[in-house]
Structures are given as structure tokens and as C-alpha cells.
Amino acid sequence: MASSGDAAPEFYQNVVVMRHGDRVDNFEPMWVTFATRPWDPPLIQQGRVRAFATGRELRKKLPFTLNRVFVSPFLRCVQTAAEVVAALSAVSDNQDPNKLTGDGVPIDPSKIKVAVEYGLCEMMSRAAIRLDVVPKDGNWGFDIPKLEALLPAGTVDKNVKRVYEKLPQWEEDPNLHTRPRYKQIVKDLADKYPTENLLLVTHGEGVGVAYSSFQKEVEVYDVDYCGYVQLRRPIFKKDQSFTAGEFEAIVHNGQTGIKCIENKTAQ
Template structure:
């Protein structure tokens, strides 16, 4: 096989979460560690989906469109809003699928969680079942054949360096898996719906630059991985696309941590 395969990756932070607006919500919540979006968060997600459509409209069609979501409810709801905003434009015939990816979960930092209030691992299977039943992400088909990069939540406590390594490893595995299935010369589009720290981690993974941890709700970045399919073990070359990188630093191979 000769030629290059391309994977376009969008990384999106979830929308506004209810516990950051209503401090009383957590007092009666059955799952205080897993807040949903606010109405404004849904709007932010749809607007980000519209932006994603605008960015995709100038590219050749992809053979696969996939959203991978952190197991947290706010990320699954954001994915649903992204898809709604994307599909509302009606100019691209894209059929989206969705799957849960624990490798892009929230950082298990002591600043966010304590030893007595850890997130149960059942959040992964619970979210999968909700998607399969159409309780969330009802506008997408569940991709039951997706091979998760990580089957478990990160161990608590998780350091910042451990989080960076986790996201980089997840990106590598996702990219290798999707590019390995794509036909020569075709595109695959994947959206990673994650958390604020994940935006910075993925920016490092793609461009060797750490972004700010305090990013806006539904902040987005994107990059393209090119695999040299003529090679027995294709090397991935990443090019940042959105937002445009300063000094046009693009087209490099990312080093390991």
C-alpha cells in the first residue's frame, strides 16, 4: 500500500456545568461528582458544533466520523450538542458514531477529588448503557466495535505529569487504531470530548506546547495526523490546524514524555 492516510482530531472541552453555577445542586445530587450541563452549556456545545462544521466544510469528505467522550455526563451531553450543531448546517453528509473513552477522563487530582469521594469505575459502563439506550447522545449511533485505549479510570491520586502521559498515550492509540483501518488516501475525523486539563495535554501531545489549564467552556483545538502508509510501521506526523499555531510550528513528530 502506498500513499498517506489522514486523521483529523478535534479536542473539545465540555460546556458549562451546573455545579459551577448553582452551588446548592451538589447537596441533593445522587452523583455529585458527575454534574450535567446547564442550558447555557448546551448552547455552547451546539455553537462549537457549528464551528466544527465550518472547519470541516473546506476539507475533503471523511470515511468515518466518530466522537469519543470522557465517561462524565457533561462530556456525553456536550458531544450530543456538538453533533446537533454540526448536523443543523445540512451541507455535509456525515453520519456520526459515538463511544466512551476513559483515557480522556478528568485528571484525578487531589485538587478536584478526595480519598473519600472518588469517582466509581461504574461510571464507564453506566455511560455506555445510557448511550446505547438513547438517554444521551441519541443523535448518534453507538460504536460497539470501538476498542478503548483505556478500560479504567486513572488511578487516584494522579499527578499532572501522569495526566499528560495518559493523554499522549491515548492519542497515540486512538490515532493508530483509526488510521490502521482507513483506506489509503482517505480521511477519518474523530472528536475527543474531554476536560480543561485535557485541552492543554492534547496541545502538548500534538504540538509540543502546553496551553493554559483554565480554558473556556467548549474550547476547541484541532490537528491532523498523517501516517506514511508505505512504511511497515507508519510514523505519525502531527500538524496543528485550529487555532493556527504561532510561528507556524507544524508538521513535527512528537517526542515521548
């Protein structure tokens, strides 16, 4: 969607793209030896704590309200989204500082809606998932109702139609398929909900692509757990319809967990 010349935007749409929290297999190397789903590690407790704290940070620091969350079907992302949503939808702005996770936090489920989106999933290749843990029968076994049950009660939007109706094929090429997928899914989801601000909970590569795609001449080399980037674009209204300008990355003074360098590619 293109901008409307020199017309002033009706408003700005914001999209926050976030990585999941601390995954268990990076802290307990033996976990994969007894895991029934070694390709789908959950968060460790510190990951839940980090996710909840990041949700509090977003609620406190962002100058806008997040209306809708989309999340990768991988367990670590759904668990991260559950913590962030609990923080964002908490009934009180003055949350108990002794609360380290969203367990037992009173929420208002009307504040935010959540849906699982396959297009936000991990890089479906050996570049991200070790061959020795890939399901031998090709069945990744994502049980969407079971995953939705992990999200705060009343926040799941059952009416959302996914952009990707199934997982990308295994061994998708990172450059030809995965990175373009991550860039396009941001635009596709934003275009579906142009009057809402979105949070996309995904994987490190997805955050890196979101930042480098809309912040020119940078190369992302690492994204911390729960690192995130804020994107913004102008929305124009004409004859009861909306059009959008280009996304730009909003660079915060505070730490967002994205490590990058200027792109030194010769012109």
C-alpha cells in the same frame, strides 16, 4: 509510527480535542448539597447551547469531515458530545438558526459514530475533583448503556473496544500519570483509526495537554468551555499498510478558547 522519509503523504489525519460545556456546579454552588452524584455534574442549559453552536462551527469551518467521536464517561462530556454530534450529523447544512440545541434536529446517523472512552476521563485526583464529593465507597457508578442512550439515536458504535477498559485509579499523579495519559490516548485512538478524522470530547486539562504536547514552547493556562485544538499528521501508505508522521497543532485565526503563553524556560 514514523514518517516515510521524503515520500508524499497519502493524506492527512485530523484529530480535534475539545473541552465539555458549562458545568452546573460552577454556576449553582448549592447544587452539590442535593446531588446524588456530586462528582459528576451535568451541563447547564447554556452549556448545551454552547456545545451545539460549537458543533455547527466545526461543521462549517473545518476543511474536513469528522468521522468518529470518542468521549469521556463524565456526564458533562457525554451531554456535550450529544449536542456536537447532532450538529455534525444534521441532515441539512442549512440548519434552522433558531435551533439552539440538538433537540429535534433531523440527523443522518451514518455520518458519524460515537463511543465512550475511559482514557479521556477527568484527572482522577484531588487536583480536579474535590475530596468532599468523591464517592465514599470508591464506586464512580458510570453506567455506559445509560450514557450511550443520551447520544443521538443510531450514532453509537457498539463494536469499539476501549483503549482503557476501566477508569484510571483514583489519586493518579497529574504529572506522572494524567498528563501522559491524555497525550498517549490521542495517539492510541488515532492509530486505531488512521483513515478517519476524530473528535475527542474530554476535560480542560486534556485539551491543554493536547495543545502543549504538539505545539512546542507554549504553556496552556486555561481552556474555555468547548475550547478545542485541531491536530494534524501525515499518513503514508506502503504495501497496503499505513504509517504516520508526527502530530502538529493547527493554529487558527479564529478563537478556539485556548489561553496560553510562550514557554520562557531557559535553555
